[in-house]
Amino acid sequence: MPDWLLLVVISLAVYRITRLIIKDTFPPVLWARDRLVGGWRPLTDAERKIVRARNGGPFQLDDPMPFQVSDVDHGNGPESSRWVDPWSWVPNWLSELLSCPWCASGWISLAVVVAVAFTVGVPAPLLVWPAVWAAGSLLAARKWS
Numbered sequence: 001m002p003d004w005l006l007l008v009v010i011s012l013a014v015y016r017i018t019r020l021i022i023k024d025t026f027p028p029v030l031w032a033r034d035r036l037v038g039g040w041r042p043l044t045d046a047e048r049k050i051v052r053a054r055n056g057g058p059f060q061l062d063d064p065m066p067f068q069v070s071d072v073d074h075g076n077g078p079e080s081s082r083w084v085d086p087w088s089w090v091p092n093w094l095s096e097l098l099s100c101p102w103c104a105s106g107w108i109s110l111a112v113v114v115a116v117a118f119t120v121g122v123p124a125p126l127l128v129w130p131a132v133w134a135a136g137s138l139l140a141a142r143k144w145s
Helices: 003-022 027-036 045-056 092-099 101-119 125-140
Strands: 039-042 069-073 078-084
Touching: 003 027, 003 092, 003 101, 003 125, 027 092, 045 078, 092 101, 101 125
Parallel strands: none
Antiparallel strands: 039 078, 069 078
């Protein structure tokens, strides 16, 4: 495989893993991120159904909402969001690492470059790591990603 193609593939892998960790709603990943990061996050489709059912569905008015909901601006206008309390033992730096595309992609790119260096080989891994980090984080930080 040509070196340039290897760099592109590694960068896309870093982007995909970063997005999975910081943004995707795949249930096991979302559960772990909720417990480790916490805070306001957009509602999932299942949670949206609960809110709709509670606001005009079969629930009685005195039934408590199973979670706190509010409109929060996440950068692209107000959006219905849910508050999640993180575990009390989680340090702030870990929460930041798991919610920031720039931070998470740095460590993910290091792990991916090291893994590829030991399996197929990477030319100049100390130069490839920041290059892959830059490409992966730029992709993961986009609003459309």
